[in-house]
Amino acid sequence: MxxxxxxxxxxxxxxxxxxxxxxxxxxxxxxxxxxxxxxxxxxxxxxxxSAPRSRLVRQCDECDFTSSMTSEFKTHMKFEHGHDQVFLCDLCRYYSLSSFDYQLHLNSHQ
Structure with a gap:
C-alpha cells in the first residue's frame, strides 16, 4: 500500500x-x-x-573505479580517462561515450 x-x-x-x-x-x-x-x-x-531511486553503482570499464554518485563518476571519466561527455542511464548501470549508442540504449527500456 x-x-x-x-x-x-x-x-x-x-x-x-x-x-x-x-x-x-x-x-x-x-x-x-x-x-x-x-x-x-x-x-x-x-x-x-517520485519513486525513491536506488543507488546505481557504476563500474568504470577502463579501471577499477566505482561510484554511486553521477557527478563523481563523470568527473572520474573526464579527468582520469579524458572523456568529456559521458551519458549515464538513470534506470540502470549503463553508460556510454556516444550519444547515439545512449539513445539506442534508452529505447531498450521502452
Missing part, C-alpha cells in the same frame, strides 16, 4: 465550504487519513510523486 500525505493545495481546493478558520486542521487530517488509508480523496496531487 502506498502511503503519502496530500498536497496542501488539494485541501484548499476542496469543495467543503465549512468555516475553514476553525476546522481547517481537522479537515486537513481527514484528507491525510484518507490518503494514508488508500482511500480516494477526490483530489489528485498536482506534484508528481
Amino acid at each position: 502506498d502511503y503519502f500525505l496530500t498536497n496542501t493545495d488539494d485541501i484548499s481546493d476542496c469543495d467543503d465550504q465549512s468555516d475553514k478558520s476553525t476546522s481547517n486542521n481537522n479537515h486537513a487530517k481527514n484528507h491525510t487519513q484518507k490518503s494514508v488509508l488508500g482511500e480516494n480523496t477526490g483530489r489528485s496531487s498536482r506534484r508528481k510523486q
Whole structure:
C-alpha cells in the first residue's frame, strides 16, 4: 500500500465550504487519513510523486573505479580517462561515450 500525505493545495481546493478558520486542521487530517488509508480523496496531487531511486553503482570499464554518485563518476571519466561527455542511464548501470549508442540504449527500456 502506498502511503503519502496530500498536497496542501488539494485541501484548499476542496469543495467543503465549512468555516475553514476553525476546522481547517481537522479537515486537513481527514484528507491525510484518507490518503494514508488508500482511500480516494477526490483530489489528485498536482506534484508528481517520485519513486525513491536506488543507488546505481557504476563500474568504470577502463579501471577499477566505482561510484554511486553521477557527478563523481563523470568527473572520474573526464579527468582520469579524458572523456568529456559521458551519458549515464538513470534506470540502470549503463553508460556510454556516444550519444547515439545512449539513445539506442534508452529505447531498450521502452
